[in-house]
Amino acid sequence: MKSTTLITSLVLGVLPGVIAAPPGFEPENIVPIVGRALPDAPDGYTPTSVSCPASRPSVRSAAELSSNETDWLKTRREKSLDAMKDFLAMSRLHKSNASNLPNIGIAVSGGGYRALMCGAGAIKAFDSRTENATTSGHLGGLLQSATYVAGLSGGSWLLGSIYINNFTTIDQLQSGPVWEFENSILEGPDTGGLQILDSASYYKDIAEAVEGKKKAGFDTTITDIWGRALSYQMFNSSNGGLDYTWSSIAKTSDFQDGNYPMPLVVADGRNPGELVVGSNSTVYEFNPWEFGTFDPTIYGFVPLEFLGSRFDGGSLPQNESCISGYDSAGFVIGTSSTLFNQFLLQINTTSLPSFVKDVFTDILFSLDQSDNDIASYDPNPFYHYNNDSSPYAKQTALDVVDGGEDLQNIPLHPLIQPERHVDVVFAVDASADNTWSWPNGTALVATYERSLNSSGIGNNTAFPAIPDVNTFINLGLNSRPTFFGCNSSNMTGPAPIIVYLPNSPYTTFSNETTFTLTTDNDVRDDIIANGYEVATMANSTRDGNWTACVGCAILSRSFERTGTTLPDICNTCFSNYCWDGTLNSTNPSTYAPSVLIAQADNSAIAGLVPGMLSTVIAASVALSTLV
Numbered sequence: 001m002k003s004t005t006l007i008t009s010l011v012l013g014v015l016p017g018v019i020a021a022p023p024g025f026e027p028e029n030i031v032p033i034v035g036r037a038l039p040d041a042p043d044g045y046t047p048t049s050v051s052c053p054a055s056r057p058s059v060r061s062a063a064e065l066s067s068n069e070t071d072w073l074k075t076r077r078e079k080s081l082d083a084m085k086d087f088l089a090m091s092r093l094h095k096s097n098a099s100n101l102p103n104i105g106i107a108v109s110g111g112g113y114r115a116l117m118c119g120a121g122a123i124k125a126f127d128s129r130t131e132n133a134t135t136s137g138h139l140g141g142l143l144q145s146a147t148y149v150a151g152l153s154g155g156s157w158l159l160g161s162i163y164i165n166n167f168t169t170i171d172q173l174q175s176g177p178v179w180e181f182e183n184s185i186l187e188g189p190d191t192g193g194l195q196i197l198d199s200a201s202y203y204k205d206i207a208e209a210v211e212g213k214k215k216a217g218f219d220t221t222i223t224d225i226w227g228r229a230l231s232y233q234m235f236n237s238s239n240g241g242l243d244y245t246w247s248s249i250a251k252t253s254d255f256q257d258g259n260y261p262m263p264l265v266v267a268d269g270r271n272p273g274e275l276v277v278g279s280n281s282t283v284y285e286f287n288p289w290e291f292g293t294f295d296p297t298i299y300g301f302v303p304l305e306f307l308g309s310r311f312d313g314g315s316l317p318q319n320e321s322c323i324s325g326y327d328s329a330g331f332v333i334g335t336s337s338t339l340f341n342q343f344l345l346q347i348n349t350t351s352l353p354s355f356v357k358d359v360f361t362d363i364l365f366s367l368d369q370s371d372n373d374i375a376s377y378d379p380n381p382f383y384h385y386n387n388d389s390s391p392y393a394k395q396t397a398l399d400v401v402d403g404g405e406d407l408q409n410i411p412l413h414p415l416i417q418p419e420r421h422v423d424v425v426f427a428v429d430a431s432a433d434n435t436w437s438w439p440n441g442t443a444l445v446a447t448y449e450r451s452l453n454s455s456g457i458g459n460n461t462a463f464p465a466i467p468d469v470n471t472f473i474n475l476g477l478n479s480r481p482t483f484f485g486c487n488s489s490n491m492t493g494p495a496p497i498i499v500y501l502p503n504s505p506y507t508t509f510s511n512e513t514t515f516t517l518t519t520d521n522d523v524r525d526d527i528i529a530n531g532y533e534v535a536t537m538a539n540s541t542r543d544g545n546w547t548a549c550v551g552c553a554i555l556s557r558s559f560e561r562t563g564t565t566l567p568d569i570c571n572t573c574f575s576n577y578c579w580d581g582t583l584n585s586t587n588p589s590t591y592a593p594s595v596l597i598a599q600a601d602n603s604a605i606a607g608l609v610p611g612m613l614s615t616v617i618a619a620s621v622a623l624s625t626l627v
């Protein structure tokens, strides 16, 4: 058989380089965090009028991807090709095949600091720059092969930490000074000085920034304060990245050169006149160029850099100026995580001196209390846009809330849009669904159910069938990786395979509660390490075929497109990991897993062999189908 020869030659010849890091990404080249996105806000946190570009900004229809994204994708595909070749040992694939390559998405759920840390562990595992991540049984290089990385709420804090800090590594974020979660966000960064003074000036700086926006005539809510506070923890501990905008990511040369995947932050829209965010709420995305939604309720995108300008009917009237600096990076991740701005109301539980509490209480209560739990996007960029069909067309302001409030706590929405042609999504789920803050599949169920409303909010966007949450627990689909949508004939349209990676305890209890305000650095590092184990199935010691199975998931749609018979190893993988439609909907007892691998005792996993050989076999067979 043709593939047998190929396997033999790969096993003999390419073995050491199976998933090697792309050039320039050697761990020893890691430098301290110096670079960031760009401090391009015209006046700090205050949105300010700037001169308009020659072609005035406008809202565009969501029927296609933006030309910015389409152009960038060409560059990114060339770049990710090398990484993917390494990842899949596709040494014979030629650059001309770039358009046939699979499109990989990564999605990181919400769930506060827990979600940030669990997600960080997965990203660390996927990153070829992480020490030892490209050795046998690991998954380093998946991040370098990916096209998109999406995050919401706590997951968006992770994205912000990585992207605003110049696509830094998780190792660097851990080694400081950025991720210092033992300092409560209520008290501000520990700058080594007198803590009383520090907290006071922390609040003073935050208050001044938000006051500036308000004085310039823009509506402000607690989310503005929340976003500013978050920035000190995620971006820069000295001035909290005051001048950094989300749109500046698109202006950095590394991003323009396609050196890393495109970040997508998800938030929800509260429907006009409704206080509850239901399953038919609008799902927004912030990508590096735009803010908007594919949902039929708006079906449009506005240039992110000019958010805050008074668009009307999709264009900016001649008498209106171009506003810039509204898309503060902190405001973007604060918007995605409005559920947590209630943290701020807990100021009285801290040991801060009372004058600090008083000052801060004044600031909080000077804001509109009825809008405590939202981010106000006023002016609404979609005012009078799609007048006939949009329930938001008459709203002068948009109420935007936490991306997980519609229960779709994994940011899949941007990744399942048919225009994006994503083949596989690695869905990292650290939702706190049950009593002990473990996930039970609720997030996937929500996205599936929304997709069934195909003539309404679902807008004919297909999604793999997902069982009920009891089945998740009874069949153990939430305690190990599970693939959904393996068989695309079981779907109403094109959709990616979902590789579900639920948070579970491998080496530590990674189920810190969602509203935990502080985490010691050693606990933080343990939870991140646990996330690494979840993604790699304990470096393939739990299943020696795991890296091969990841390869099979990545290439599955390509196999289908080319009408290729599945290689044997993929059949094994799919029978082990694909949900086959079986249900067991009886009420389960409470899911309360124990730690799988005791720290000092690896006997639970001893005896299993890491999957180098099978990875190579899978990759080579896959390769033979694409060349």
Ligand SMILES: *[C@@H]1O[C@H](CO)[C@@H](O)[C@H](O)[C@H]1NC(C)=O
Binding pocket: 034, 035, 036, 166, 254
């Ligand atoms: C961002 O990181 C890249 C890759 O490590 C580096 O080449 C570049 O100089 C950095 N940018 C800045 C502004 O520091």
Ligand SMILES: *[C@@H]1O[C@H](CO)[C@@H](O)[C@H](O)[C@H]1NC(C)=O
Binding pocket: 067, 068, 250, 251, 289
């Ligand atoms: C996005 O594309 C538009 C239209 O081609 C262009 O005017 C704009 O400058 C691009 N944005 C960025 C940040 O490159």
Ligand SMILES: *[C@@H]1O[C@H](CO)[C@@H](O)[C@H](O)[C@H]1NC(C)=O
Binding pocket: 131, 132
């Ligand atoms: C990487 O692997 C080497 C050799 O096995 C080991 O000495 C080192 O501690 C590992 N580093 C990490 C961060 O795991």
Ligand SMILES: *[C@@H]1O[C@H](CO)[C@@H](O)[C@H](O)[C@H]1NC(C)=O
Binding pocket: 271, 278, 280, 281, 297, 391
């Ligand atoms: C969302 O659903 C609720 C109840 O199911 C309904 O009352 C409301 O009108 C819907 N909103 C939109 C914008 O479709």
Ligand SMILES: *[C@@H]1O[C@H](CO)[C@@H](O)[C@H](O)[C@H]1NC(C)=O
Binding pocket: 344, 345, 346, 347, 348, 357, 361, 364
């Ligand atoms: C904190 O406590 C003081 C005194 O009881 C009270 O006036 C203030 O409203 C409280 N602040 C908040 C944010 O609840």
Ligand SMILES: *[C@@H]1O[C@H](CO)[C@@H](O)[C@H](O)[C@H]1NC(C)=O
Binding pocket: 432, 433, 434, 440, 442, 469, 470, 473, 588
């Ligand atoms: C699953 O999670 C949801 C919340 O996300 C919860 O309401 C439900 O009780 C949970 N069910 C089980 C069986 O864990």
Ligand SMILES: *[C@@H]1O[C@H](CO)[C@@H](O)[C@H](O)[C@H]1NC(C)=O
Binding pocket: 474, 584, 585, 586, 587, 588, 589
């Ligand atoms: C379904 O799940 C229940 C509860 O976990 C279990 O007791 C029962 O044996 C399962 N039924 C089947 C047919 O596997």
Ligand SMILES: *[C@@H]1O[C@H](CO)[C@@H](O)[C@H](O)[C@H]1NC(C)=O
Binding pocket: 465, 489, 490, 491, 492, 580, 581, 582
């Ligand atoms: C796909 O399979 C599931 C499970 O058997 C079933 O519930 C669902 O209706 C099927 N969907 C389609 C579109 O065939």
Ligand SMILES: *[C@@H]1O[C@H](CO)[C@@H](O)[C@H](O)[C@H]1NC(C)=O
Binding pocket: 131, 132, 133, 529, 532, 533, 538, 539, 541, 597
């Ligand atoms: C997996 O690899 C990571 C990073 O190299 C290491 O820290 C961890 O101890 C390994 N886990 C197991 C179960 O071998």
Ligand SMILES: *[C@@H]1O[C@H](CO)[C@@H](O)[C@H](O)[C@H]1NC(C)=O
Binding pocket: 543, 544, 545, 568, 569, 572, 576, 614
């Ligand atoms: C790994 O794959 C091989 C080849 O298909 C198979 O024989 C073996 O049983 C698989 N191992 C596991 C743990 O599934």
Ligand SMILES: *[C@@H]1O[C@H](CO)[C@@H](O)[C@H](O)[C@H]1NC(C)=O
Binding pocket: 435, 436, 437, 509, 511, 512, 513, 591, 592, 593, 594
């Ligand atoms: C974590 O989950 C375990 C059961 O799996 C439970 O015993 C423990 O109390 C949970 N921890 C937290 C902080 O909820």
Ligand SMILES: CC(=O)N[C@H]1CO[C@H](CO)[C@@H](O)[C@@H]1O
Binding pocket: 295, 296, 297, 299, 389, 459, 460, 461
């Ligand atoms: C595939 C599909 O049905 N797309 C629709 C999504 O919603 C917009 C706005 O209503 C329609 O124009 C598309 O046809």
